Amino acid sequence: MILSVTWTADPTLFHLGPLQVRWYGLMFAIGFLIGYRIVEKMWKKEDLPSPWLDKLFIYTILGTVIGARLGHCLFYSPGYYLANPVEILKIWEGGLASHGGTLGIIIAIYFYSKRVTHKSMLWTFDRLVVPTGLVAAMIRFGNLMNHEIYGHATDLPWGFRFIENISAWKKGAEPIFSLPSHPTQLYEGICYLITFAVCMWLYWKKDAYKKEGLIFGVFMIGIFLSRFFIEFLKNNQEEFEANMVLNMGQLLSIPFVLAGVWFVVRALRKTNK
Template sequence: MLVHPNIDPVAVQLGPLAIHWYGLMYLFGFAAAWYLGKKRCAQPWSPIKEEQLEDLIFYGALGVILGGRMGYVLFYNFEQFLSDPLWLLRVWEGGMAFHGGLLGVVVAIALYARRINVSVFALWDFIAPLAPIGLGLGRLGNFIGQELWGRQTDSMFGMIFPNDPSQLPRHPSQLYQFALEGVLLFLIIFFYTRRQRPALAPGALFLFCYGCFRFIVEFVREPDSHIGFDALGWMTRGQLLSLPMILLGAGIFVYAYRRAAAQGK
């Protein structure tokens, strides 16, 4: 049986200001996206120039933070928002959702694409390989903060989390998500985009792979206590939100290749 290392979630304490590891993971993720984006700008099919990258990252960061917060409020805790609307603004109390962050990025990227007059689909394909590193780091932040742990298990991977009132051995699902949504997803998208692919295909592959990985991990991740299971007695909110990603990603991927074939590319 494993025991969580009980890492202090506060990385740096500066008087009354506490900088948490989870927040730093966001910062590291944006920095990694900027570094990798610089390399991607050198590709002849890149839709943007290197001097446009910082603005793209800024727009994307706003989309992640604002969309992630609003997504958590709307998808996971709408009743609390109705009873206390100002809770939406109290981000220091925690609560971010990937699916909301994804929608926020889609909107932000569309706005930036319009500003610089490039195809929004080309820009989405460009950022697809930049996102997984940040996703993986975010899951490490969840692990350090002992958030979003897994369901009870008697397997060799069972871990005791000190903050868990029940003190049951649980799947360290945050690490599973780090491995799948961070490392594996990055490798798939990174190597796939090393050469030019049909328009829409990289973004579609990202949607499909993330949706599949998230759907799988949800089987061992503890459902939100105030929600439980949403459908069929076993399907979680995360799985319901991931299903459209899987279907949409697969459909767009097939369409991208068929369109490219029809155009003789």
């Protein structure tokens, strides 16, 4: 007999009139709130100007949301969204890509560094990424509540049976469950929490923010290398990935991992000089 977890979580936490408060949005908001508090303590530790912090929060939110949405639309379904550009705005229907969010943040921090701090982008990233692993983990837990982005069938005892007809089930239909599958949302969330812990340790215990690019490089390796390997267990998000040796998520992860390695090596070489 194959043991498994029958996952029947409702993606909606509660209703406020016609408004739905969903677990995904709540996890996203909690992650950003805690992340803000962590960066606020870092700002106090280094005695940095408080207006920089408020502007960093705005730039990061905009870069994350806009980048993640455009990343999903252009990386995974460009034909559909370019033919129906208004659909890009319907972010409440789902569809955010972490790689797009990363690119969006990079662009946002470019402008933030030029207009606000007048410091290097790496200076900002070494501080910004410290809580970002926590935010990423919270988002993956939101994916778990949405019964989405899970993996292949498995006979391991922690396989989850997810509801495949969420929309119909919410309207009263009987649930249709997947085969016991890898809960890859949890796998990624755990890896992201480990990356978060390492970045916190580097910043608070090792003062690694003084070695420009080191924390940022470690973060990039931790997040995107784990993503690369976990993708082998995931179901493809789009049909065109079926005949690919590496799926889109893996192809997009490779340059981020390589960049992370380069930043770590660069920081250590500068330290040893």
